[in-house]
Amino acid sequence: MIVVFSMAAALWGLGALMKMPRSARxxxxxxxxxxxxxxxxxxxxxxxxxxxxGESAALWILIGVFAAVAVLYGRVVKRLKDRALVKEKADAxxxxxxxxxxxxxxxxxxxxxxxxxxxxxxxxALREAKVLVIGAGGLGAPALQYLAxxxxxxxGVIDDDVVENANLQxxxxxxxxxxGLPKVFSAQAAMIAQNPYVDVRPYHRRLxxxxxxxxxxxxDLVLDGTDNFETRYLVNDVAVELGKPLISGALAQWxxxxxxxxPASGTPxxxxxxxxxxxxxxAPSCAEAGVVGPLPGVIGSMMAVEAIKLITGAGQALKxxxxxxxxxxxxxxxIGLKPRADCPVCGAARASAAR
Numbered sequence: 001m002i003v004v005f006s007m008a009a010a011l012w013g014l015g016a017l018m019k020m021p022r023s024a025r026x027x028x029x030x031x032x033x034x035x036x037x038x039x040x041x042x043x044x045x046x047x048x049x050x051x052x053x054g055e056s057a058a059l060w061i062l063i064g065v066f067a068a069v070a071v072l073y074g075r076v077v078k079r080l081k082d083r084a085l086v087k088e089k090a091d092a093x094x095x096x097x098x099x100x101x102x103x104x105x106x107x108x109x110x111x112x113x114x115x116x117x118x119x120x121x122x123x124x125a126l127r128e129a130k131v132l133v134i135g136a137g138g139l140g141a142p143a144l145q146y147l148a149x150x151x152x153x154x155x156g157v158i159d160d161d162v163v164e165n166a167n168l169q170x171x172x173x174x175x176x177x178x179x180g181l182p183k184v185f186s187a188q189a190a191m192i193a194q195n196p197y198v199d200v201r202p203y204h205r206r207l208x209x210x211x212x213x214x215x216x217x218x219x220d221l222v223l224d225g226t227d228n229f230e231t232r233y234l235v236n237d238v239a240v241e242l243g244k245p246l247i248s249g250a251l252a253q254w255x256x257x258x259x260x261x262x263p264a265s266g267t268p269x270x271x272x273x274x275x276x277x278x279x280x281x282x283a284p285s286c287a288e289a290g291v292v293g294p295l296p297g298v299i300g301s302m303m304a305v306e307a308i309k310l311i312t313g314a315g316q317a318l319k320x321x322x323x324x325x326x327x328x329x330x331x332x333x334x335i336g337l338k339p340r341a342d343c344p345v346c347g348a349a350r351a352s353a354a355r
Contacts, residue, residue, distance in 0.1 A: 122312035139225030141173035142300030148191035158203035236270035254328035256299035
């Protein structure tokens with residue numbers, strides 16, 4: 001039996017080393033289990049293979065039953081969590097706000113209100129806006145802080161991670177005393193402490209296909225501050241389907257980039273620009289390649305600025321453009337972006353809209 005468990009551990013470790021999906025590794029271990037069970041049932045007692053794999057079919061059947069129960073329990077829990085997200089969103093208490101600002105709010109937002117491009121109507125639009133931020137890490141931290149400070153009325157934040165010591169070099173919304181706390185709750189506490197007039201909705205879970213559409217449908221626009229391409233593609237797919245503007249930022253060592261993707265207004269979507277996930281090693285994560293601490297603050301703050309511009313109608317958003325900031329040499333540049341007619345996400349929808 002020890003031999004079988006050692007083989008299972010080796011398969012799992014090899015799969016992890018090859019960066020195989022968790023489901024594929026479980027599939028390999030399942031095949032190993034079926035092979036062992038076949039040996040126990042088909043071969044006669046005393047056979048060397050039976051002796052090497054535990055000698056008892058009943059024991060392996062019992063292990064299989066326990067594993068099946070564990071998998072079923074995990075799926076039930078996941079389904080309940082996904083349902084809870086939808087219910088949490090539906091049951092979230094609406095913040096009751098009057099038509100006019102209080103004296104404290106007028107003083108708080110005075111520097112916005114005197115701006116010609118924002119003014120009172122723009123500040124009211126911010127208060128009535130609903131913005132969803134995907135990720136409460138490097139990019140999400142400054143974006144959340146400035147959206148709250150700016151008076152965006154409802155801010156959702158979804159992240160399944162907890163605060164770690166290694167985060168504090170750049171994720172400045174979290175504090176040392178928050179280590180071990182879910183990032184969404186740490187961020188919520190900081191945002192409410194900054195501005196008690198905003199409604200912060202934390203979702204401590206991973207964004208999945210099951211809940212993405214229901215969640216994004218409740219918000220006016222989306223900020224994507226994630227660090228993996230699978231989630232970026234999922235967010236883009238759902239944002240295009242729902243016609244929601246998507247503000248996307250990315251980081252790499254000393255360089256950051258930001259763009260606004262909004263195919264509903266004729267611009268490309270994220271997959272138009274990045275049609276496929278980069279090959280292994282071409283786009284290492286911050287944990288692998290490193291990132292200078294203030295850089296997420298720069299790009300995350302720019303994401304908040306783009307959100308404010310979209311909500312208030314001020315200026316010109318980065319639609320059809322990507323701004324690239326090189327912190328090492330203090331340089332910025334813009335590149336133009338065009339939709340792809342063959343884009344599997346927005347190409348067909350744009351063609352049918354043109355007809």
